[in-house]
Amino acid sequence: MTMTDFPPGLILLFGAFLLPMVGRNARSVLILGLPLLTLGLIWSVPNGSFALMSIFDYQLELVRSDPLSRLFATVFSIMAFVGGLYALNQKKVMELVAAFAYAGGAIGAVYAGDMISLFIFWEIMAVASTMVLLSVGSQFSIRVSMRYFMVHMLGGSLLLVGVLMHIHDSGSTAFTAMQPNSLGTVLILAGFLINAAAPPLSAWLSDAYSEASFSGTVFLSAFTTKTAVYVLLRGFPGAEILIFIGIFMIFYGIIYALLENDMRRILAYSIVNQVGFMVTGIGIGTEMALNGVAAHAFAHIVYKALLLMSAGSVLYMTGKRKCTDLGGLFQSMPITTICGIIGALSISAFPLTSGFISKSMIGQSAADANLMFVWFMLLAASAGVFLHAGIKFPWFVFFQKDSGLRPPDPPWNMKLAMILFSGVCIGLGIWPEYLYAMLPYTVTYEPYTVTHVVNMLQLLMFSGFAFFLMLPLMKRTLTITLDFDWFYRRIFPKIFQHTFAAIWRVDQTIRQAFLVRLDQCQNFIIQRNKGVSGLLSRTYPVGSMVAWVAVILAVYLFLSFFR
């Protein structure tokens, strides 16, 4: 076995279990070292298929190394490194074990060249991410984790059934591009989409991500949805239905984020919004669109983690999470504020940030494919991103009214993690060619034309203007907004409760009626036979019993002759 035959994801997956066995200092070394080791392995594996094996009649390919898998694995291991740095103060070691196993599962999934190993890594991710949520340890978090786990088990089951049907239909385990035109492939697509937080099951994301710890959310934001984007990119490029699903996700994310009061739920809804851009791009399916999706996934992981790290820092330092309780924090948390703003500008695709050079490729591909409706929707959505994440998040957390809170910036490692990712956001914006060189297809796109920069600035500044014009309408209230999870948190339990209550009532009535009848029968028999002359209370002499035994024995003897 050579080095190329070692799946890179296994370093983090197995390394995670070393973390609780060593002391604090050695643990810090492992937390920072394991992701770097993974990154080194990723970049030393050439293009090709490795770690081939067969189980029964099925071919497994644990390492399919090509530009697309390398790109996703790279950003996943960078994420594990910076996330680990940010989480060094996390006292619950279980969270880090789970987060590293989760990252390892994600890297394993993007390297999987066949459906079976993909499914295995997919389920490892589901279990590990649930453990990240569970490690919070409160009663509330147990319920949230179970809801999260149920949704992902449903997705996993759909995927498994789809995979088995697809293998049966096609006779091959290989994970290649498909069309959703058979029951098997449709089920696979549904399984993928559940992890991408597509409708109707989108609510699991905002429900769960806002309940993890300050550092847990940062890990959660990166892997599940982006692995889903990767498998959609690999499995269903150009599937037209994804355009409509993606556009729905984009606007769902914006509208719900606008209504939200919890700062991390705002950012969670904006993940759905950003994944919507990627899903739309996969549906468009041209080389430029797919390049744009891959670039946007890379950029998104970095700036979304940055935004959640700044929100996590606020949570860590103040213990507060609602916009109604926050405000004015820029005065005492300058670094957190500036890093949060850089993340907010990047997600809004401001020129000189990473979002600008990635998202505009998706928009341009819609124009090139002559999809006018899609192009206008994406443009409106770009304005909407600035509205709900670009301004709303920093404004309500760091500015608006003065909450009187004066927490200092978080500890050095958390600051360093935020500064590193801020640097990546701006670096990618200034030198996009490094990211473009890693994309699966050759890039001919030039983001920095005078027209494009000016047009984007006009769009963004006027949506900012709209925000401040509409500010009285955006006043935060102590509310939540009902989402699809209402069905499985409220209405289904109620329906079940009522249904079972009815079943129990019917059951009770039937039993009672039966008991009454039984009683009556007994009474009837007793009535008929009571008294000294009744059948059951008569006395029989012993002699008659002996006579009957003799008769039985005689019959037995007689029958034994007929053998």
Next chain:
Amino acid sequence: MGTENKHWLVRPRTVYWLWRGGLLLLALLVLADFFIHAHASFEIDGSFGFYSWYGLVTCIGMVLFAKALGIFLKRKDSYYDND
């Protein structure tokens, strides 16, 4: 808390000048359309001031839509507490 004790960024005078500067910037951005060469993919997006009004109008539209949806779907944030 008196005006002088406030952080300079949130004093009314700064806010006044921020609004002024912001509006000036918006005006300059609209006027920039005279000087750039539009690459229209569809006809309307090459017209004067398109990106400016489109950004403004769609954002106001989204805020109003969210507000309207909120009437039906907003609940107190303790809604699920007893589940």
